[in-house]
Amino acid sequence: MFESLDALSLNLPSEIVVSDSLIGLIISSVILITAVLILRALAARFIRQKIESYELRRRWLVQSRNGLILFMALGLIFIWGQELRTLALSVVAIAVAFVVATKELILCVMGSLLKTGAGSFTIGDRIQVKEFRGDVIDQNLLATTILEVGPGQLIHQRTGRLVVLPNAIFVAEPVINESYTNDYTLHVFTVPFKREDDWQAAQKAFLKAAQRHCQPYLEEVRNYMNQISRHRGVEVPSVEPRVTLQVPEADEIHLVIRIPARAFQRVQVEQAILNEALTGILSPVEP
Template identity: 40%
Template sequence: MTWTTLVFETPFVTRLLSTLVLIGIILGVRSMLLRRLASRQDVDATTRRRWIVTTRNTVFLIILGIVVVIWLEQLRAVAATVVVIAAAIVVATKEFLLNIIGYFHQRSAKFVTVGDRIEVDGIRGDVIDLDLLGMTLMEIGSGEKTNQYTGLTIYVPNAKMLSATVKNETRLWGDYVFHLVTIPVEGLQGWEASEQALLQAANKVCAPYLEKAQESMTSLSQHHSLEAPSVNPRVNVQMAATDKINLILRMPVPTRHRGRLEQEVTRHYLKILTDMQQSNAMPDGLGKA
């Protein structure tokens, strides 16, 4: 019997080689899949990124399962020892285990996925990556009324999914969401003119995509067994003080364009007010914040 035969007939070496070969094959297939997905130009970047993350995490779980199956006998042999030190391991790796539990919790709940805009524990941003330990966010400026990227990326541990409130701004309505714009108006004379100016500005900005927004929200409402909302811009009037009114505009916007469209509406509104004042169609000072 040669030394090579002796080595390859050793159970430990056989399992080790089997593990390495299978992992190598799986990683090779994974690499080809990721390259193929990255080169797909017939789908948008967010969808491609979601597929890539899902493929990567699925391959990791497959490899983990293969290792457990191949080395199951060895794991049983050391089970008694593992039980003795299990308590110490759990204490030492508490955060690590919570992150993994948080990952499977959010995957089973399907509440967060790549491309969603979320807020968790006061941190707001777009999800660009997910793994077993946490998620990577492209941060959006602090505060719900800020819709500008800060240029920072933040890694949020999955354990936060178990203990913190998570807001998902894009999950329910998909490509379109409702956005609120608050316009303060001083004085009580002629506020109706400001309301009409705000509605006129909103209708002008929303007109190019209003029909698509209605179709999208109607379809998703049926999917979730909800009443389909009206997407037409509307204004609610709120008394902020005895001599001050807040006009609260609700308008549909594409998920990624809240800040830009809010700016467009505000600028159109101010221009309409200026034109009305110049034509003496409304009292001076109306619409002044």
């Protein structure tokens, strides 16, 4: 036991080194505090003896005390000014190092505040950020989790992959919310044809199929879009199925089909229209 104590004493420093400047600062501080305490006692004694009014005496006691405390604080700042400046520089250096080390975390928090304040999306919405696209299933202060949909922007099937997006991505990248209208949506898909194909007949076939499949709920979609227009103050889009043309290449014709659909049934409606229209085009009925 005594041997362990001896070993411990050997590891302790024999003396604590204190610089002369620090001793001088401590002595100056003690002198200042002592002088202020003496002045306060003398001032309080003088006020109690010379002022008879209770209210005035109490006011002068409080004012003299506060004035002496302010004087003592200014004196200590003057005495320790150089050390305080050194400490401030050290604190700033530590703060800068902390910001640099935690920059990504700070950006994640800022991104979370940004998407929450802007109301960019909520749980269940289908969003796209850069090349990432999917349904939001979870979000917290640092990250947002989506179930990936794709591949590409025209496919609406889940890939089975889970994507965790750091919220920092929302600070610098735009967010596309495909579930802006919630219950119903205007769904767009493209069918390419060669210029020499009979794309005129295909255009008529797709329009006819789209009108037939969308007719049962077309009035519901129209009423819903009117409600969205009144609530959000935006122009009401036409909900009628339509087929427009695009010419991306000199030898290609693209049919762009836009249909109204329930948000959870757009893939089924798209496939039904494709099957009906393409079957009629590829296998025309003999007269």
